Amino acid sequence: MGDVRRMIAARAAKEIEDGMVVNLGIGIPSLIPDYLRPETKVFFQAENGILGMGPTPVNNADGDLINAAGYPVTVVPGASYFDSALAFGMIRGGYIDLSILGALEVSAEGDLANWLVPGKRVPGVGGAMELAYGARQLIAVMQHVGKDGSPKIVRECRLPLTARKCVSRIITEKAVFAIEPDGLHLLEIMEGSTLEDIVNSTEADLIIDVS
Amino acid sequence: MGDVRRMIAARAAKEIEDGMVVNLGIGIPSLIPDYLRPETKVFFQAENGILGMGPTPVNNADGDLINAAGYPVTVVPGASYFDSALAFGMIRGGYIDLSILGALEVSAEGDLANWLVPGKRVPGVGGAMELAYGARQLIAVMQHVGKDGSPKIVRECRLPLTARKCVSRIITEKAVFAIEPDGLHLLEIMEGSTLEDIVNSTEADLIIDVS
Amino acid sequence: MDSFNKVVEVGEVASKFFHGMTLMFGGFGGVGTPPTLIDCLIESEVSDVHLIGNDAGFPWIGIGKFVVLGRAASLIASHIGSNPVAGQLMQEGKLVVEFSPQGILVERMRAGGSGIPGFASEVGIGTKLSYEKPVLDIDGKEYLFESALTADVGIVHARKADRYGNLVFNKTAQNTNPYVAMASQTTIVEAEQIVEVGSLEPDEIHLPGIYINFIIPSEGINWKWVWET
Amino acid sequence: MDSFNKVVEVGEVASKFFHGMTLMFGGFGGVGTPPTLIDCLIESEVSDVHLIGNDAGFPWIGIGKFVVLGRAASLIASHIGSNPVAGQLMQEGKLVVEFSPQGILVERMRAGGSGIPGFASEVGIGTKLSYEKPVLDIDGKEYLFESALTADVGIVHARKADRYGNLVFNKTAQNTNPYVAMASQTTIVEAEQIVEVGSLEPDEIHLPGIYINFIIPSEGINWKWVWET
Numbered sequence: 004m005g006d007v008r009r010m011i012a013a014r015a016a017k018e019i020e021d022g023m024v025v026n027l028g029i030g031i032p033s034l035i036p037d038y039l040r041p042e043t044k045v046f047f048q049a050e051n052g053i054l055g056m057g058p059t060p061v062n063n064a065d066g067d068l069i070n071a072a073g074y075p076v077t078v079v080p081g082a083s084y085f086d087s088a089l090a091f092g093m094i095r096g097g098y099i100d101l102s103i104l105g106a107l108e109v110s111a112e113g114d115l116a117n118w119l120v121p122g123k124r125v126p127g128v129g130g131a132m133e134l135a136y137g138a139r140q141l142i143a144v145m146q147h148v149g150k151d152g153s154p155k156i157v158r159e160c161r162l163p164l165t166a167r168k169c170v171s172r173i174i175t176e177k178a179v180f181a182i183e184p185d186g187l188h189l190l191e192i193m194e195g196s197t198l199e200d201i202v203n204s205t206e207a208d209l210i211i212d213v214s
Numbered sequence: 215m216g217d218v219r220r221m222i223a224a225r226a227a228k229e230i231e232d233g234m235v236v237n238l239g240i241g242i243p244s245l246i247p248d249y250l251r252p253e254t255k256v257f258f259q260a261e262n263g264i265l266g267m268g269p270t271p272v273n274n275a276d277g278d279l280i281n282a283a284g285y286p287v288t289v290v291p292g293a294s295y296f297d298s299a300l301a302f303g304m305i306r307g308g309y310i311d312l313s314i315l316g317a318l319e320v321s322a323e324g325d326l327a328n329w330l331v332p333g334k335r336v337p338g339v340g341g342a343m344e345l346a347y348g349a350r351q352l353i354a355v356m357q358h359v360g361k362d363g364s365p366k367i368v369r370e371c372r373l374p375l376t377a378r379k380c381v382s383r384i385i386t387e388k389a390v391f392a393i394e395p396d397g398l399h400l401l402e403i404m405e406g407s408t409l410e411d412i413v414n415s416t417e418a419d420l421i422i423d424v425s
Numbered sequence: 426m427d428s429f430n431k432v433v434e435v436g437e438v439a440s441k442f443f444h445g446m447t448l449m450f451g452g453f454g455g456v457g458t459p460p461t462l463i464d465c466l467i468e469s470e471v472s473d474v475h476l477i478g479n480d481a482g483f484p485w486i487g488i489g490k491f492v493v494l495g496r497a498a499s500l501i502a503s504h505i506g507s508n509p510v511a512g513q514l515m516q517e518g519k520l521v522v523e524f525s526p527q528g529i530l531v532e533r534m535r536a537g538g539s540g541i542p543g544f545a546s547e548v549g550i551g552t553k554l555s556y557e558k559p560v561l562d563i564d565g566k567e568y569l570f571e572s573a574l575t576a577d578v579g580i581v582h583a584r585k586a587d588r589y590g591n592l593v594f595n596k597t598a599q600n601t602n603p604y605v606a607m608a609s610q611t612t613i614v615e616a617e618q619i620v621e622v623g624s625l626e627p628d629e630i631h632l633p634g635i636y637i638n639f640i641i642p643s644e645g646i647n648w649k650w651v652w653e654t
Numbered sequence: 655m656d657s658f659n660k661v662v663e664v665g666e667v668a669s670k671f672f673h674g675m676t677l678m679f680g681g682f683g684g685v686g687t688p689p690t691l692i693d694c695l696i697e698s699e700v701s702d703v704h705l706i707g708n709d710a711g712f713p714w715i716g717i718g719k720f721v722v723l724g725r726a727a728s729l730i731a732s733h734i735g736s737n738p739v740a741g742q743l744m745q746e747g748k749l750v751v752e753f754s755p756q757g758i759l760v761e762r763m764r765a766g767g768s769g770i771p772g773f774a775s776e777v778g779i780g781t782k783l784s785y786e787k788p789v790l791d792i793d794g795k796e797y798l799f800e801s802a803l804t805a806d807v808g809i810v811h812a813r814k815a816d817r818y819g820n821l822v823f824n825k826t827a828q829n830t831n832p833y834v835a836m837a838s839q840t841t842i843v844e845a846e847q848i849v850e851v852g853s854l855e856p857d858e859i860h861l862p863g864i865y866i867n868f869i870i871p872s873e874g875i876n877w878k879w880v881w882e883t
Binding site: 049050051052053064065066067068069071072073074075084085086087088090091092094095119126127128129130131132133136163164165166167 | 453454455456457479480502503504505506507512522524525526527528529531532534535547548549550551552553554584594595596597598599600601602603604631646650651652
Binding site for chain 4: 022024044046048053054055078080081082083084085089091092093094095096097098136137
C-alpha cells in the first residue's frame with residue numbers, strides 16, 4: 004500500500020510547474036516533495052503561516068517551525084512567516100496556484116468529500132474547505148477504490164461535502180482524470196492498469212481521451 | 215482666538231490619566247500634549263499606525279514618521295508601528311481609552327456632528343466615525359458658539375451626524391459638561407465665564423451641578 | 426496596575442480564570458500554545474470552560490492536556506483529530522464541539538477583536554457546516570454570515586515581550602496568537618524572554634502591547650512533540 | 655516571467671496601466687504613496703481612472719498630482735480635505751467621490767484581497783454615509799453591509815523588497831500598502847532598496863511576495879511635504 008501511495012505522489016509531482024505557489028494537504032500529498040525535480044522553483048505554503056517551506060530537517064528540529072500537519076520543516080531562501088489569518092487570506096484570495104489534497108470521494112462534477120465519514124472518528128474540517136474554495140487549481144489524490152473495493156470516483160458524493168465543483172484533476176494509482184464542463188475525462192492510464200479495470204472500478208461515466 | 219483654543223486644550227489635558235491610551239483629533243486636540251504634566255504616563259495612538267507617538271521633532275523630521283494629520287512626530291520608548299487596518303481594529307475594538315475630537319455641534323444626548331457642513335468645502339469623514347464608535351470615552355472640544363454667535367451645544371444636531379450618543383463630555387472655553395442618561399450636566403464654569411452667559415449661549419437644557 | 430509593567434508571577438494570574446468562562450487559546454497543534462499557562466489553568470481547578478482555538482491539541486500537548494480532564498464544556502475549533510480523547514468526550518455528549526473552517530475561525534477571532542460584528546463568506550456553503558448559519562442575500566448572491574468570536578480570557582505565547590506587552594513571535598508559533606489577544610477581554614501572555622520597555626524596535630513588534638493585560642515568564646515547553654515520541 | 659525575480663525597469667510597468675482601470679494606491683496623506691509610480695502613471699496618459707485609496711493627497715503630493723489633472727473619473731476615499739482641487743472637481747461633477755470611514759475603507763480593501771465578500775459594521779449607522787448600503791438584520795440587530803473592494807492595478811511603496819517581492823515597510827509609511835497589494839489583480843511595488851532573495855529574515859518581512867507582480871526601484875520622494883513648505 005505504501006508503494007501505491009508513493010506511485011500516486013510521484014505522478015502528482017509532475018503537475019507542479021516552475022514558479023508555482025503550492026499547498027499540499029496531509030497524507031499522500033505530503034509525500035510529493037520527494038518526487039520533485041530538484042531544480043523546480045516552487046514555493047510551498049503552509050496554512051499555519053509559512054510561504055517557502057523546505058524539507059524535513061536532518062537534525063536540530065525546531066518546535067516553533069512546523070508544517071500544518073504538526074511536523075518539523077525548514078525554510079528556503081525567500082521564505083516568510085505570518086499569522087494564520089494572513090495565511091488563509093492568501094488561500095481564499097486566490098493566491099495559491101495549486102493545492103493537492105487527499106480525498107475520500109470525488110464526483111464527476113468535481114465535488115469533493117474529504118473531511119468526514121459519518122459514524123467514524125470525527126477529525127474536523129481543518130483548512131480543507133478554504134483550500135477547496137480558494138486555490139486556483141485543485142488536484143485530488145487518492146487510492147482508486149475503498150478498502151471494500153467500492154468506487155471513490157462517483158456520480159454524486161455520498162459522504163458530507165467539503166466543497167462543490169472544486170476539483171479540476173484526480174490522480175489515483177490507476178489513472179489521471181480531468182474534470183471539464185462536459186464531464187470526467189480519462190487522460191492517462193497508469194502503468195500496471197488497464198482501461199477495462201478503470202471503467203469497472205469507476206462509478207462515474209467517463210469520456211475516454213486515451214487510446 | 216488662539217488663546218481660546220489653548221484654554222480649551224489646557225483644560226482637556228486634565229482629563230488624561232496615567233496609563234491611558236489616547237487618540238487626539240486634529241485642530242484643538244492636537245494642542246493638548248503641550249499641557250500635559252511631563253510625568254504623565256500616556257500612550258498616544260495615531261490611526262495611521264503608531265502607538266506611542268511623541269512630540270514634534272526638533273530637527274531631522276522623517277517623512278515616513280508622520281501623525282494622522284500629516285505632520286512629523288517622534289516616538290517614545292515602547293512605541294510600535296503597524297498598518298491602518300490594525301490601527302482601526304484597535305479603535306473599533308474598544309482598545310482606545312479616550313479620544314478627544316473637535317466638534318461642530320454636540321447634542322444634549324451626546325450626538326456628534328464634526329465632519330460636514332453642507333454647501334461648504336467637503337473634507338470627508340476620515341477616521342472620526344470610528345473613533346466616535348469605538349473609543350471607550352469620547353470628549354468633544356470646541357469653541358462654545360459659532361462665528362455668528364449661534365449655539366453649538368444643541369437639542370438636536372442640525373449638521374450631518376458623525377455618530378449618535380457617543381460624546382460623554384464637552385469642553386469649551388466657557389464650561390465643562392457631562393452627558394449622562396438624565397441629561398446634560400454643567401460640571402464646571404471656566405475662568406472668565408458666568409453661569410448666565412453659559413445658559414444664554416447653550417441651546418440644550420442644562421442640569422446645573424455647579425454653585 | 427501599572428500599564429507600563431504588566432509582568433506578574435504565574436500564581437497571580439490563576440485568579441483570572443473562572444468557572445464557566447470562555448477561554449480562547451493561541452496555537453496550532455500545540456505550537457504556540459503557552460505551556461506554563463496551560464498548567465496554571467489545570468491547577469486552577471476551574472471547570473465548565475468554553476474553549477475557542479484552532480484545534481484540541483494532542484492528549485499530552487497544549488490545550489489537549491486540559492481537554493482530557495473533562496473540564497471543558499464546549500469547544501469551537503477547526504479539527505480535533507489529533508486528540509482522540511476529545512472525540513470520545515464529544516461522542517459521549519460530554520463536550521459540545523462546533524467545527525469552523527480553519528481560516529474562518531481565526532477570521533472570526535479577528536472580527537471579535539476588531540469591532541466587526543461578523544462577515545460574509547462563501548466557504549462551506551452547501552456543506553454540513555453551513556446549516557445553522559444565517560444566510561445573507563446581497564445583490565442576489567447568497568453568503569453565509571460568520572459571527573465574531575470573543576472570550577473572557579485569552580492565553581497566548583510569545584518569543585519576546587517587553588514589560589508593556591509588545592510582542593515578538595517566533596516562526597510558526599505566531600499562528601492564531603495575535604487574534605486571541607485581540608478578541609479576549611483579559612489577555613495573559615507567556616513569554617520566553619521579557620525585556621525592558623524601549624528595547625524592541627517599533628518595526629519589529631508583531632503585536633502592540635495594547636492587547637495585553639498580564640505577562641508571565643515562560644517555564645518552557647514541558648511536553649514531547651509527536652515527532653519526538 | 656520569473657516569479658523569483660520580479661524586478662523590472664520603470665518603463666516596463668507603464669503598459670500595465672489602462673484607460674478605465676480601477677487603480678488602488680497605498681499611502682496616507684501621501685506618506686507611503688510611491689512617487690516614481692505616480693509620475694509613471696501621469697506620463698502613461700491613461701484617463702477615466704477609478705481610484706481607491708485613503709485620501710486625495712495634496713495637489714502636489716502623492717495621488718493628488720494625478721487627481722488635479724482631471725483624469726480620474728471616480729475616487730473612493732475617506733477624505734479629500736487636503737486636496738482642494740479634488741473638492742472643486744467633485745463640486746463641478748467631474749469627479750465622483752464616495753466617502754468611506756477610514757478604517758472601514760482599509761478593511762474593505764483587506765476583505766477584497768482575502769476572499770471575504772464583505773462584512774457587517776456599526777460604524778456610520780444613521781449617518782449620511784450609510785444611506786446606500788445594504789442593511790443586515792442578524793438576530794434582531796441591524797448592521798451595515800460593507801462590501802469588499804478590489805482593483806485592476808495596485809501601486810504600493812516599500813522601504814525594502816527582495817526580488818521575489820517580500821516587503822519591509824518603514825514606520826508609518828506602511829499604512830494601507832499591504833491591503834492595496836492584496837486587493838489588486840496586478841500589484842506594482844516601488845522599493846527604496848532592492849535586495850537578493852534570502853537576504854531578508856523570514857520574521858522581519860511585513861508582506862509576503864506572493865502579492866507582488868512587479869518591482870521597480872524608487873527614484874525617491876520628488877515633492878515637498880506640507881511641513882517643509
